[in-house]
Amino acid sequence: MTTTITNAKIFLGTDETSFATAMTIDHGQITWVGNQDEVTDRTAIDLHGQTVLPGLIDCHTHPKYIADALHGIACTPPKVNSIAELITALKSAPTYGQGEGVWIEGWGFDETKLAEHRAPTVDDLDQVSTTQPIFLYRSDCHSSVGNSKALELAGIDANTPDPVGGKIGHFEDGRPNGFMREVAASQLLIRAKSAQNYQTDVNNLVNSSQHYLENGIIAIGEMMGRLHPYDSLNLYQDAVKAGFKPRASIYYVFDELGDEILAPGDDDQLRIAGIKVFMDGSISGETTDNKSPYPSGRRGVLLTNRQKLERAVEYAQKHHLQIAIHAMGDAAIQLVIDVTKDLQPWLTGTPSVRIEHASLLSDQILKQMNDASMEYGLATQPIFFFAEDESYRNYLSPQQFKLAYRLKSMLTTNALTALSSDAPCTPWYEPDSPFYSIYAAVTRKTANGDLVNPEEAITVPQAILGYTKWAAQLGQFTHNGTLEVGKAADFVILTADPFTVPHEELQNIRAKETWLRGKKVYQRS
Template sequence: PNLSMFKMEIKADLLLLNGIVMTVDREFNVVEAVAVKYGKIIATGTTSEIEGLKGKETEVIDLEGRPVLPGLIDSHLHVVGTGLLLSQINCRTPPMASISDICAAVKEEADKAEPGDWILGRGWDQVKLSDHRNPTRWDLDKVSPENPVWLTRTCGHIGVCNSLALEIGGVSKDTPQPVGGNIEKDEGGEPTGLLEEGPAMILVRRHIPPTSFEDTVKAIKLASKAFSEAGLTGVVDAGIDSTTMRAYQRAADEGGLSVRVNMMLHGKIGDETPDESVNRINDFPITTGYGNDLLRFLGLKLLIDGGIGGRTALLREPYEDQEDNRGILVMPVEDLQRRVDAGNLAGMNIGIHCAGGGAMDVVLNAFEQTNKKRPVKGRRYSIIHAYQPTEENFETCRRLGIVVASQPSFLYYLGDSYHENVGDERSKWLKPHRAWIDNGIKVAAGTDSPVTPYLPFPSLWASIARKTEVLGTQMGTEQRVTREEAIRMYTIKGAYYTFEEGTKGSIEPGKLADMIVIDRDILTCKEDEIKDTVVLRTILGGKTVYEA
């Protein structure tokens, strides 16, 4: 670049020199150095070129050959849930190898708690447990008879509770099945403690004391710090209420927000009726794009099915060994359409959780219908998760400009249960990133934390390797993406999803100086080493917000 004018007139606030800087520009150019002024990138090039922008007050970081990436963007997660999980029982495998391990952790918490206090945890996956089954009320009753217990499965679509919690929720053998949910019952009709999907889970969850405003602010700050340490500089928080948005403002005002956030409003809160949802959406005071570089409003988030790991995602065909189970549609089609139309007419971007193929068909039809009321093309509506597309789905997405918000981490952390639940052949087509990209559809990556850990490099690696965590099962080699494509999914495609590709997502002059320094070159290292990448420094707007 011609830097003679810069050298005469301007000196940088920050220089990064002697590195392997992956710009993620259109050509995926790799340079040695970057210059930053007023929080934005002003030049990239060789170290000798960029050194000319050094002034008396310039901070200089000698990268000593280390790689630099644009700050990573998680296109779909839950910030408060991630922050709160840090203070709940971690039921994941590892560390939990069995139901008895989970119960021991519950007992430890119950022994410290006052009678009546709720014991909360999250993260189990029955396929990874040595018992190879879900926990039940009877497991939990043995270790917590005086404290209600609520544990959420890793997917977030199934919960298990003890008998005391069922009693508090008024759930018995006589409780009718809620529309869009399922109360699992044994052969005698007794509830097992397992509640599937929101309409069933809310029967008990509504009795858990709500998180206070101050604790919500604290959770946001905790999660923000954790994200910075992991190399995330941007996230989409999918599905929050207006009070949480106010908590974000408080966290930002107090200097506790070190990650850029795009907020999405819940399309349905609790057991809200369609009329109540529509009125709330209509009364919401802002629409897509409102905010600043740190905190913005993206749009409306809806959910219509569950997950494949818990066999609640709505498939087009039955689950393995369950001819009568194709999953759950958690919201009637007509209710979904009313909420989609309300968001559309209010000018909102809309993203909808649709894991199974049957759910994808429902959602894309809803987008087709609302498109007749107000055009969708160019407004970057999204399908979230999107495991099982058809050629017809590809065509609809191309025509309407739909973006896919996908979580490659599911293939790694949840893939073993997926493989068991839909079989070898169908599992090869779950999250087919290669096919999405080849069909000209933008794919943004993420983790859906706390469903899977927010760490971006295992997720980025999973889109390349497509292997499961426990058994190392290959989940469709033909759907692998290249390393450059995987990086783009976590950077510029995430920025595109939120209409910010002009300001972030790559290291180019004029863009926000969001960058991370890492310990290995993920373009050339051994493939399986990508997931173990360590973040050494995270820079947000030219300021270091984390240093190892």
């Protein structure tokens, strides 16, 4: 049961500069960390100088969506750049042609990146199939498109009313055009899809386990917990029994709770951690709630007003849960601060209030967070500006653009800042690779070679802490985040050393091996 690793470069994750060269594991825990000169075990594993990090943590992601996406089709650049290419891609889906009732799924389209500069419609998707339902996620995972069969299964026709917080798109003649704007509308299609086969969803989640381990990810925050058409906790429990390996914390969408009471769990593998509130939409969808209008004159959407937010905060306080609040625009973030800044934290060891994305931050908001009684956490995503630079430059004014993803400024506040992916909610074919996010955070470069607010760059150690120690604290993974005695022996061995390679090469680093509870669970071939 005892394993010793030696001749390694082990980043402990306790701070930006602490390393060791050897460690011992016993019964899934780290029992010793030190210098390789102290190792006497002749069976010790010699890593020949390879770099070891604490297991990486994606504290804001959508594993259910990723599980669906992995058997669906990526409708993102570089392979999909037009609606014609999107139609061709969907016809290559593994479920294409498998019979009525079998869903075809795709993800990641962004109309600003398509040659037609519009979203696909029901008529476009019907060119793929009219007998198989099709579900296509937009890059922000807020909006989606369905074909005529999907609309039929969801009971959507010309007379279907818009759900609260969402909008069903229509052609000029009144027909539904298939576009479901914002989460509430997309859920109409998702519920029809998920209601078809619970066991398929379990199997998909189990199969996604390898995907996380390949990326060195050993723990995830499920930010879209649901009670309908089934309880997400039951889905994960059944998936864990069937072999799903990463640790998981679930955050339930507050809109769906009603009178239900959630109790925080203390299971190290799987637990309920908090609730999720949506304040606004997405920048790439031109729906964030900003203090100033978009240059187009459009205003974003405010999905949760002050009274509703106060009820959600009260619920989290009463039931001792963390509250994670999606807020991208500066007006949405300001409302969160206004409601919570004078409250006393109700959790210890982790922020009581998480602000998800925190995309546009003014100096005023940063100061208010710093001066507040509340302890805030910020879960932000460098992959957004990396993959969506064109959308940001197209939709934001120069003044708004300067507020985008101010990572260095976040680290100067008292707020605990973690990096994450929000995968698969961005138009990039590897949306939750931690190393693209680390590359973007350090270089501030985008996929198209642009530079975004370079003064907000952070260091490599800081970016790695954002995926390890700080992510563990924010996501409530108390046994992870650092490689110290007593912590879980969850770690990743890398293909290259991020601390010494040129910054341009950070995006090319991958997990060579991933270990969970002291056992190797993935090895790159």
